[in-house]
Amino acid sequence: MDTKTFKRNLNQSEHYHRKGFGHQAEVAGVMNQEYQSSLIQELRGNQYRLRRGPVTIHLAESFGFCWGVERAVAMAYETRQHFPTEQIWITNEIIHNPEVNQRLREMNVGFIEVVDGVKNFAVVAAGDVVILPAFGASVSEMQYLNDVGCTIVDTTCPWVSKVWNSVEKHKKKAHTSIIHGKYKHEETVATSSFAGTYLVVLNLEEAQYVADYILRGGDRSEFLTKFAHAHSEGFDPDRDLERVGVANQTTMLKSETEAIGKLFEATMLRKYGPTALNEHFMSFNTICDATQERQDAMFDLVDLDLDLMVVIGGFNSSNTTHLQEIAIERGIPSYHIDSGDRIGPGNRIEHKPLDAALTIMENWLPAGEITVGITSGASTPDKSVEQVIEKIFTLKP
Ligand code: SF4
Numbered sequence: 001m002d003t004k005t006f007k008r009n010l011n012q013s014e015h016y017h018r019k020g021f022g023h024q025a026e027v028a029g030v031m032n033q034e035y036q037s038s039l040i041q042e043l044r045g046n047q048y049r050l051r052r053g054p055v056t057i058h059l060a061e062s063f064g065f066c067w068g069v070e071r072a073v074a075m076a077y078e079t080r081q082h083f084p085t086e087q088i089w090i091t092n093e094i095i096h097n098p099e100v101n102q103r104l105r106e107m108n109v110g111f112i113e114v115v116d117g118v119k120n121f122a123v124v125a126a127g128d129v130v131i132l133p134a135f136g137a138s139v140s141e142m143q144y145l146n147d148v149g150c151t152i153v154d155t156t157c158p159w160v161s162k163v164w165n166s167v168e169k170h171k172k173k174a175h176t177s178i179i180h181g182k183y184k185h186e187e188t189v190a191t192s193s194f195a196g197t198y199l200v201v202l203n204l205e206e207a208q209y210v211a212d213y214i215l216r217g218g219d220r221s222e223f224l225t226k227f228a229h230a231h232s233e234g235f236d237p238d239r240d241l242e243r244v245g246v247a248n249q250t251t252m253l254k255s256e257t258e259a260i261g262k263l264f265e266a267t268m269l270r271k272y273g274p275t276a277l278n279e280h281f282m283s284f285n286t287i288c289d290a291t292q293e294r295q296d297a298m299f300d301l302v303d304l305d306l307d308l309m310v311v312i313g314g315f316n317s318s319n320t321t322h323l324q325e326i327a328i329e330r331g332i333p334s335y336h337i338d339s340g341d342r343i344g345p346g347n348r349i350e351h352k353p354l355d356a357a358l359t360i361m362e363n364w365l366p367a368g369e370i371t372v373g374i375t376s377g378a379s380t381p382d383k384s385v386e387q388v389i390e391k392i393f394t395l396k397p
Helices: 003-012 024-035 038-045 067-082 098-106 139-148 158-172 186-194 204-216 220-226 254-272 274-280 289-302 318-329 382-395
Strands: 049-052 055-059 088-091 109-112 129-132 151-154 176-180 198-201 244-248 281-283 308-312 334-337 348-351 359-362 370-376
Touching: 003 139, 024 067, 024 382, 038 049, 038 055, 038 382, 055 382, 067 088, 067 098, 067 129, 067 151, 067 158, 098 109, 129 139, 139 151, 139 186, 158 176, 158 186, 158 244, 176 186, 176 204, 176 254, 186 198, 198 204, 204 220, 204 254, 244 254, 254 274, 254 281, 254 289, 274 281, 289 318, 289 370, 308 318, 308 382, 318 334, 318 370, 334 348, 370 382
Parallel strands: 055 370, 088 109, 088 129, 129 151, 176 198, 176 244, 244 281, 308 334, 308 370
Antiparallel strands: 049 055, 348 359
């Protein structure tokens, strides 16, 4: 399928919207009321530090709602205003935050269910309005919704679209896109739908395996088993790794994406030499500023003398998980929660350790004076952060 032409035609359709509907000011007022916090403003004005009783809070200097998420939520609110009586759907979460999604449910916005990893579009009828989330949607989903006769409101973040443009360029030059991401994550599913030949690598270790294969060859069937579900149909490592381009899921660890880019550049340089490098390797800078800033702020935060960290964000939020990884790497006890409701009753917390199921920890706040680091993922409103801080203060009056 010619994805570029399809997207161009879709952009010209009167049933496709990529901008708001002129209700920005009104929506901004409502969103401020619902998601902003005076306590967080106080912290910002106090060098991101606040002490009450035995508790000192250090807030990361960059955290919470990123530009793309705020824009997507605002567009969803505007869509409700603009289409007051139409059935509105979201595929399948506007962002990875339970409170924001709940708020939209209250506004009578339906969420398309995912059953066994497949979205149930059967509920969508002609004339319905469907909102595509900040992390995008696959080409086949967009095509289906367009064919059904829906109005599409596309809130895909421009940073994500930039990655799609990169993989289109790889495709044009017959390069395989090596995508640093999680192959099941919706953003990566969408990105790979725009790619021609692609391979998704989760981390530097997997990238190293691929780089070794490029230089020295290896066991083809082991390769295909290792990357089952993470490559384009008919992918052949012996044929499809001669020309590669690197792309990324925008919320991966920035340092890792950069290292993977350098690794493949060095690999192709070694294999084909400097004069032929441009024929075998392509890379564009598609690391999102917001992800980068939040990760940098987290590195600053974990340099402080913290007793523990609380990382707030949806459990399926990739950028939040990466913030959690930074704390864990530094050996700081770190609790990933999706809202303040996970704290209590009493001195207990229900949290999600990295790569493990939810677990309950009693007496999670130690006795005496404590210093707590706080940050939140790009889908988390300030109100959720405030709720967590207030609960900590209440537990240690
Ligand atoms: S994290 Fe970056 S790419 Fe993702 S929605 Fe926010 S601004 Fe866009």
